[in-house]
Amino acid sequence: MKNSFYLLIASFAVISACKTTKETSTTTTTNTTEVKADCGSAAYSYAADIKPIFNQNCNGCHGPVKLRGALDFTIDEVLYAQAKSGKLVCAIRQEKGCAAMPAYNPKLPDETIKKIECWVNSGMAQ
Ligand code: HEC
Numbered sequence: 445m446k447n448s449f450y451l452l453i454a455s456f457a458v459i460s461a462c463k464t465t466k467e468t469s470t471t472t473t474t475n476t477t478e479v480k481a482d483c484g485s486a487a488y489s490y491a492a493d494i495k496p497i498f499n500q501n502c503n504g505c506h507g508p509v510k511l512r513g514a515l516d517f518t519i520d521e522v523l524y525a526q527a528k529s530g531k532l533v534c535a536i537r538q539e540k541g542c543a544a545m546p547a548y549n550p551k552l553p554d555e556t557i558k559k560i561e562c563w564v565n566s567g568m569a570q
Contacts, residue, residue: 480565481557481561490569501546501549503517505546513543527568528568532560536560538551
């Protein structure tokens with residue numbers, strides 16, 4: 445009897461833990477990488493800072509010509525959706541759970557990764 449009481453408490457704890465996780469994941473748009481970049485007061489914009497990085501490093505494979513991974517980053521909605529889902533930062537940081545990018549090329553320099561990450565975390569200004 446005592447055991448089933450503990451079991452009941454334990455299952456309740458598991459259920460509420462799941463509920464909490466679900467709630468936070470639907471309400472937050474920031475990425476969930478373990479270590480966040482220290483962005484300070486840096487403010488980046490898509491047009492001035494991010495687009496040139498993508499044109500140079502990504503859009504040769506992720507554009508209208510080569511639609512690798514079915515992702516065309518010259519379309520803003522596509523890029524923003526990948527950023528919001530956390531896939532973008534995951535890919536350039538080459539973490540587990542996503543494809544390491546840029547494919548077949550050296551990892552982006554730390555400063556560039558940080559720039560993209562800070563842009564994503566600060567709300568992706570145009
Ligand atoms: C040489 C070609 C190539 C280059 C350059 C490249 N990618 Fe990719 N990318 C791919 C391919 C192929 C896939 C699909 C891989 C897969 O699903 O395993 C992909 C998938 C992705 C994904 C989805 C990952 C996932 O797990 O869902 C993201 C995000 C991404 N690329 C971002 C980038 C970014 C950002 C850059 C530039 C820094 C970049 N890629 C450069 C070929 C490339």
